[in-house]
Amino acid sequence: MTASLYSAKLKYSGAVAEEYVGKREEAPTWVWEQEQVAAWARSRPAGSSVLDVPFGTGRYVPVYRAAGLKVRGCDISADMIAVARRELGEAFGDCCVEVADAEDMRHLADGEVDAVLCSRFIQWLPSLDIVDRILAEFARVADDELFLQLRIPSGAAPRANPLGARVRRALASPGAAVGRVLRRLRRDPSTDWTIHIHPEPEVLARARAHGWVLAAVSEECPSRPGLRFYRLRKG
Ligand SMILES: C[S@@+](CC[C@H](N)C(=O)[O-])C[C@H]1O[C@@H](n2cnc3c(N)ncnc32)[C@H](O)[C@@H]1O
DSSP states (O other), rough: OSSSOOOOHHSSHHHHHHHHHHTTTSSSHHHHHHHHHHHHHHHHHHTTTEEEOTTTOOTHHHHHHHHHHHEEEESSSSHHHHHHHHTTTTHHSSSSEEBBTTOOTTOOTTOOOOEEEEEEGGGGGGGGHHHHHHHHHHHEEEEEEEEEEEOSSTTTTOOOOHHHHHHHHHHHHHHHHHHHHHHHHHGGGGGGOOOOOOOHHHHHHHHHTEEEEEEEEOOTTTSTTTTEEEEEEEE
16 A cells, blocks of 8 residues: 555445445446446457456446456455455456555556546545546556546535435434444544545646546536546547
8 A cells, every 4th residue: 555545445345345336236326337337348349458446346347248358457445356256256257356556556567458447436535646646557557548437526516415314314223323423433434435526627637647638528427417437548
């Protein structure tokens, strides 16, 4: 792990990892992301490779395989990768997945993969310096293309978490609610869901400085204002 430390590096472990897919897979945003990535994967040359960072639970592996892509992945959380191994079964064995920090993927040689895909990540990074380091690593390891998801400020909606919903959730599961409060008091990283909305021009300027040229931008996610995928190619 590099010197920088932030909650996203620590919080996807234990129960957060175990519950990751179940809490999200029915949500419209998750479904929209699956469709966006499937369309992108089908547009890539069959037989080419994709590095999914952060790999998480390997949610996109079925669509990569359907498109005939070779899959690599890396994630800092061994627990998320363990969930991926369990969920994907045999398909996991065809992927090459490593526990690694996206800021420093020294296990990968320059240009070792054709493309990098990055979803649900940049908004968890607390500074543009870290974003910059990661975009540089993507440029080093990928030969051709980056499919990058960003949440941009314009129209970004505040997280909906009304008091009534929180109270109903606590009453439905009081033990879990007490656990959450105790973790919050201990300032456990699993309770930190602060989103860092980095301005789009700043991120794209840093990408450009590392050789990534914007080729296309997706439509905005209908269920999550400000969420888009950016297709960048080596200039
Ligand atoms: C919100 S999840 C996204 C997972 C997956 N990309 C998806 O779309 O579902 C964020 C992931 O980032 C991983 N992560 C956080 N910091 C990381 C870092 N510096 N390097 C690699 N993975 C990291 C976490 O372990 C977690 O699996």
